[in-house]
Amino acid sequence: MSDFVYRRRVQFAETDLAGIVHFSVIFRYMEEAEHALWRAAGLSIAERDSDIGWPRISAACEFRNPLRFEEEFEVRTRIGALKTRTIEYEFTLVRERTVIAVGTITSVCVKKGQAGMRATEVPAEVVRRLRPYTAEENS
Amino acid sequence: MSDFVYRRRVQFAETDLAGIVHFSVIFRYMEEAEHALWRAAGLSIAERDSDIGWPRISAACEFRNPLRFEEEFEVRTRIGALKTRTIEYEFTLVRERTVIAVGTITSVCVKKGQAGMRATEVPAEVVRRLRPYTAEENS
């Protein structure tokens, strides 16, 4: 199976005075692709009234080429590691044949309670549905 | 009493490819001033675990002059109308002697429940604390 592909066009408010997409927005594109992958898997990252959440514990990105207003690009997404309590995503943003950025985001599964958030195991149903998007399944 | 004044500097990510602050960000500046006014009044617009909320029912702005990266400006704020269920704010953004924008935002007090949000009366304590910032008190 190939990577999950999320397609997008750059919007005006996502650019800055340098005339290119602001680097913080690249992380938002990666997040949008992640959530689209969840929908494709029959899931939602934020079920209404759920006490489960998915805060990020790390994010990193290399920015290779700028992206400009109205350009179309795709975010190729796969799950690099599906662990007991965390999920690591790998992203490559591509415009035509130009690599724009390569990044990773790692999220931890938490249970929300009165006392805040506490790490917990990724639900079995989530593991089952995300498995097809993992790197191993892709090879 | 004069208007409540909130001071701010333009940040890089708030500009767009035209080299000026994006118009949607001007509304965020007005909101920041509103929340600073609440803090000055000894209140918070979003108390943790409160079932009261303040969604906007309308917002409008005239943009008179552009605002650019690193410029400092102030948001002069007053409460135009403090009604039974709604609060109307009036804002003037000024950079030195140049008027940048003039706007209004109206919020409604709601009680959040299982079935969504329902308009309710502005709590007496909020009325008491915001009264000094109303236009009548300013005159």
Next chain:
Amino acid sequence: MSDFVYRRRVQFAETDLAGIVHFSVIFRYMEEAEHALWRAAGLSIAERDSDIGWPRISAACEFRNPLRFEEEFEVRTRIGALKTRTIEYEFTLVRERTVIAVGTITSVCVKKGQAGMRATEVPAEVVRRLRPYTAEENS
């Protein structure tokens, strides 16, 4: 001819702690629809290296119902007035049969130079291409 329709899904980063789309983002949705309309008309609001720009001179919106994460909606767009130097857009955001928001944005055509921006006439080619999206043409 009917309104121009732009379809969109709410993204996670567009929500705030109240669990709904932040009101400033509604203005971004309207702008996205405007730019999509321009593309449909064979135009770009921001041609590279053009000295013409389209800053907003006013924007207003009534927020009727909240919009939440992952909800799909459409922005129905028409040009209310195509004047010598300004263009006024009218937007209605709808989720299924629920009206989310009704708004307007007015932009002025400017020529950018050393001394800043100066209002100028809307180019004839722009008028010709946008005419089909005006309210008169819609009736």
Next chain:
Amino acid sequence: MSDFVYRRRVQFAETDLAGIVHFSVIFRYMEEAEHALWRAAGLSIAERDSDIGWPRISAACEFRNPLRFEEEFEVRTRIGALKTRTIEYEFTLVRERTVIAVGTITSVCVKKGQAGMRATEVPAEVVRRLRPYTAEENS
């Protein structure tokens, strides 16, 4: 010399439906601190009409604890490496005694021309002014 400290309060629009600051906004806080450091050094990251720019080539962050609406925090900033063509910044976000996030951003100095951006040497004046904020000078 100690780290450069930039102080900030969380704004409402920076939170998401999970009730905490969106992770992409943490990168914006780091950028704001970087630009404040430049101002403290008598520089601007974006001089009007300059043909020099500072796009990011990488950014990374570990998110240790959530940040919530109206919380005050500081961004402790230093320059980890001041190289021929790149500058690497190191950031630690702290709320009272709690570490919120630890991150790095690397920018490259570019000259902007007709054909796009091309890496160039960091101007001597910039090196001279930023030197006091480098890690070596801090030890």
